[in-house]
Amino acid sequence: MWSSNSVVPSLCLLLIICSAVEVIGIIGGRYARLGMFPHHVSLHAYNTYIAGGSLVSATFVLTCAHCIIHDLNIYTIRAGTIDLKDTGFQTLLPKEFIRHPKHDPETFDYDIGLIRLTKPAILNDNVQIIPMAPSDAIYVKDTLAITMGYGDIDPIKTRQDCLKYEKTMDETIHAMEIPVADWL
DSSP states (O other), X not given: OOOTTTTHHHXXXXXXXXXXXXXXXXXXXXXXXXXXXXXXXXXXXXXXXXXXXXXXXXXXXEEOGGGSOSOGGGEEEEESOSBTTOOOSEXXXXXXXXXXXXXXXXTTBTOOEEXXXXXXOOOBTTBOOOOOOOTTOOOOTTOEEEOOBOOBOXXXXXXXXXXXXXXXXXXXXXXXXXXXXXXX
16 A cells, blocks of 8 residues: 555655646656656546646546546546657546645645546556555655656747656756655
C-alpha cells in the first residue's frame, strides 16, 4: 500500500503543475519519446486537454483537485501517448473523483486529487504505473525530482501538442528537475 513517503515523486509533479495556475506556464525543454514517461496521462474535458496526471495504480490517476471539479461525464483520460493530436492511446473513463478533504479552490491549498477509473488501464511499454519510493525513503531538502507536461507557452494559452521534459533547473520548461521542499 502507499505511504506518505512513497507518493513523493507524484506529489512533486503535481505541486509543480498546480503551482503554475496563475502564471503564463512553462515552456522550452526537450520532446519526450513515447514510453519515456509511461505513467503520464492527459485529462480531457469535452475532448480538450485540461491537465496532466500520473497513473498510480491500474485504476487510479493522481492529479490536481482543481481539475476534477465538474461532472464526471465530460472527462476522459488518455494513456500511452505523448502527442495530444495522436489517436493511438488508451481512453480511460472516470468512475469517481476524490479531492483532498481540505482542498480550497480559492487558494489552491491541498490541490490534489485522485480519479478512480471505471476499468483498469492496460499496462504495456507505453502505459505503466509510476514507481513508488520505498515507504522508508527519506527526501532531504534539495533532493531532485523530475516533472513534465504540455503547458501553456504564452499569455493567450497557446499549448504545445507534444509532451516535453528537461533535466536542468530552469523556470521556463515543461519538465525539470526540481528540489524537494523541506516541508514535504
